[in-house]
Amino acid sequence: MSSSSSKKQTLFISTLIISWYSSNIGVLLLNKFLLSNYGFKFPIFLTMCHMSACAILSYISIVFLKLVPLQSLKSRSQFLKVATLSIVFCASVVGGNISLRYLPVSFNQAVGATTPFFTALFAYVMTLKREAWVTYGALVPVVAGVVIASGGEPGFHWFGFIMCISATAARAFKSVLQGILLSSEGEKLNSMNLMLYMSPIAVIALLPVTLVMEPDVISLTLTLAKQHQYMWILLLVNSVMAYSANLLNFLVTKHTSALTLQVLGNAKGAVAVVISILIFRNPVTVMGIGGYSITVLGVVAYGETKRRSR
Secondary structure, X not given: XXXXXXXXXXXXXXXXXXXXXXXXXXXXXXXXXXXHHOOOOOHHHHHHHHHHHHHHHHHHHHHHOOOOOOOXXXXXXXXXXXXXXXXXXXXXXXXXXXXXXXXXHHHHHHHHOOHHHHHHHHHHHHHOOOOOHHHHHOHHHHHHHHHHHHHOOOOOOHHHHHHHHHHHHHHHHHHHHHHHHOOOOOOOOOHHHHHHHHHHHHHHHHHHHHHHHOOOHHHHHHHHHHHOOOHHHHHHHHHHHHHHHHHHHHHHHHHOOHHHHXXXXXXXXXXXXXXXXHXXXXXXXXXXXXXXXHHHHHHHHHHHHHHHHO
C-alpha cells in the first residue's frame, strides 16, 4: 500500500515539475516569438495581459476553487506594502519582456542567472545581512560568466542588455523587499494570495503607461489579428501560461524542498537556453556557452555555500 502511495506521490511531483518547466519555458519562448518574430512589439501591453490573466485566474483559484485559503489584507499599511511590491514586480516583468525584443532567449537567461548576486547585494545594503566570505566568493563566477557571455554574444544589444540587467535587479530587489515589508506573522501572505492582490494593482498601474508608451497598441494589434488568425489565441495561451507558471511554482515549492527547488530552477534556465537555440536558431559561440556555464556553476556553488553556512 505504502509502495503504491509512494509511486503516486512520485508521479504527482514529476508531473508538477514537468508542468512547471513547460509553463515557465513556454511563456518565455512565446513572449520571444510574439515580441521578436511575430511583429507584436508591445511588451508593456503584453505584461498587462499577463497581469489581467493572473488577477482573474487567481480570484477563481482562491475564491471559487479554494486551492489555498483566502488571506485578507488587514490594514492600509499592508495594502501599501503589497502595492509597492506590485510596482517593483511590474517593473521587473516589463523590463524582461522589453529585453526579449532585442536579445536572444539564451543570453536573456544568462543575464537572469545573476539574480543571486543582486539578491545578496540588496540584502547587504537594505538589511545589513552578511553572508560568509566564501558565499560572496561564489558570486564572482556568477558575474564573471555573464561578462564573458556578453563578449561572446553575436546578438548583443546595449539597450536590451540594460533592460535585462534592470529586470534581474528588480526581481532580486522585490524578493528582499518582500522579506522586509511582509516579515511580521500577521502580514505574511503566501505567493498565491500575494499574486491575487498584486495583479489588479499591476493592471491599474500598467494601463496609463501602456496608453502613453504604446498608444497605437489596439489598432496595430487588430491589424495583426487580421493578418494572423491565431493572434488572439496566442495572446490568451501566453497569458494563461504566465499565471500557470506562478501557480505551479507555488505547488512545486509546497511539495518539494527549498534545495530541490533551487536545483530545478538552475536546470530550468539551462533547458530554456537549449530549447530556445533549437527553435530560434540564434547563433551561439563557444565563448558565450562557456560564460553561461561559468555563471550557472557559480549559482550552484553560491546555493551550496549558503546552505552549508546555515
